[in-house]
Amino acid sequence: MTDMMLKVEDLHARYGAVEVLRGLDFEVPDGNVVVILGANGAGKTTTLRALCNMCTTTGTVTMEGDDISRAKTADIVRRGVAHVPQGRGTFPELSVMDNLKIGAYTRKDNEVGADVDRWFEIFPRLEERRDQLAGSLSGGEQQMLAVARALMCRPRLLLLDEPSLGLAPLIIEDLFERFAQLNKETGLTMLLVEQNANLALDMADYGYVIESGEIALHGPADQLKNDPAVQEAYLGA
């Protein structure tokens, strides 16, 4: 049994009077890729926001044994949780370089420059455009920037919110290949929220399906992939 990077128990979240998450329980083992599948409005994005304490929540979130359910967002970032938001959330009027520096905002060490170079090696396109405003990059480049920016805080847990959104199939495929490699080479733990079930389940170790704020189904990724319910709902089989 691997150590638990993240353990979530009875997670509820609400926006005003609307309860969006109604008691989620899930686990993200250290070094694994876990995917959360769900239709629009199921609560996928809210789950990630709830983990970072960016909305009103109740329940327990434990990271490596410590309760972080009441921690401030900034402290959660300091613990090594990086969030790549849906729609990428790059800063359009900041240069690529400044975007990356914001990713390292909580870091106090002097190796930020070295890390920038590392990610530039993986995403060479970003280096070419280091002084360009992020808003002038293409969608695929912006997604790379969003991921590189998240990696700048040297996370141990990467939260990816629908990275495939609005990208061409070929780019998505390549992006997921990179995620898988990142996980394999560095042991980076990932929690991925997706609608693109096929690719996500190929890459993931374990999967959860949420419907209306509750876990409807979960299991090892290859098992989920063959589950008739999942196939019907997400794989179009």
Added chain:
Amino acid sequence: MSDDNWPSPMPRPGDDDETPGADASVFAAFAPPHDAAIAALPDDTTAAESPEEATATAPPEDDDFGPELAEAALSVRSAPQGVPAGGPQTASGVGNRVRGLASAGGADRVVSPRRRSGPLSWIGAVLLAVWLVAMPLASSVTELRQNTQIVVMVLAVLGVNIATGYGGMISLGHGVFVAVGAFGAAYAVDDLALPWVVSIIAGAAFAGAIGALVGLPALRIKGIHLALVTLGLAIVFQPLAKRVPTFSGGVSGRAVGAELVPPSWFGTTRWAEGLYRYVICLAVVGLAMWLTHNIIKSRPGRAMRAVRDNDTAAAVYGVNLVASRVSTFAASATLAGLAGALGIVLVPFTSQESYPFQESLVLYATAVLGGLGSIWGSVLGVAIREVFSAIGGFLGDVSGLGPLGEFLRLLDEEQFVFGVLLVALTFVFPRGLIGMFNRSKPWLRYGWSRIAESKSLQN
């Protein structure tokens, strides 16, 4: 629905050009070789290996301080810093441009539009320098004082620019901070008998403190709603100020007893006095611009701009939204307060009557006119207003033109000229007049106005 609580993506040029061609080129960037690159992934143990890498590649700072103009007019900066390794080292003026191209690796790639500046920048810099030197020599005592007031106005506009252009918080109430700075400095210099230097700083600091308080609503409200709240503040200010006579002088205003006089070697004529005050004000404005530039480029300044672009994402990376927004508003109010404090050095009288809420709107409009998110834009906004008022005043005085003369008389009215400027220039330069100085005409491609619009609609 509730699932999509992230700010919806703003209109970005990249979003609508997902053409097959673009995809292919993006794909190329993803393509192998990654194996070698992946091997270099950091984790906490391997990253420490190359500290020298970190220092060797100190990234070049994005530089929108107004290209060559900055160097020519103020010479506050030395040679360009951070030219990428191997990039050509050139004389300061063209450094920015060359640096951009060098780092992009070729002329075919687009560099940040802000970094490019055309020959107009040089013309502007020369004109500004000539005016700054020649103006006092050619001015009467009164003209010199009026022109110094114009110079000081840059501070207030820059204040609006910090809140709105860099902080993304629309403020239609900055006239209030100018007034508070003036009252505060007057109170300090007269009632507390403090020296001028201390009084001016106190006035500015007091405005900054009020600004921090006013910044609190900005934590909850954004866009057009924040604009209304600040406008409301500007509207209640006048009646409020009338009720605190010890501070504001009440309905009739307060005269300032203390006078800032130059040392005797500077001269004792009234013109020399005016020149002395002009030099001081100019120095303060220059210093404030330089400080602003440095703050914008610093870590908190970067956070400020990140919050403007996407506050949720900034928070995710650990930026404290409360601290960032409140301090941005405080800094911006401090500059406006500084303008007010210097104002009473020039004219030893201040009254709530000088600060109707329309003044705040004019400050905002001037900042937008010149260019939000650019320090030189604020200078340009003030300059263009004054230049056109002067031209209008001149044309309006021409006589003997019959019906045309009647029409031209309209131009004598400052408000008319300003209104026409606003309407016309918003169409031509949605990103502000500073766009004129960029060679690549970015306002056609990517306008701040588009962002502002999408942001305010969202909230």
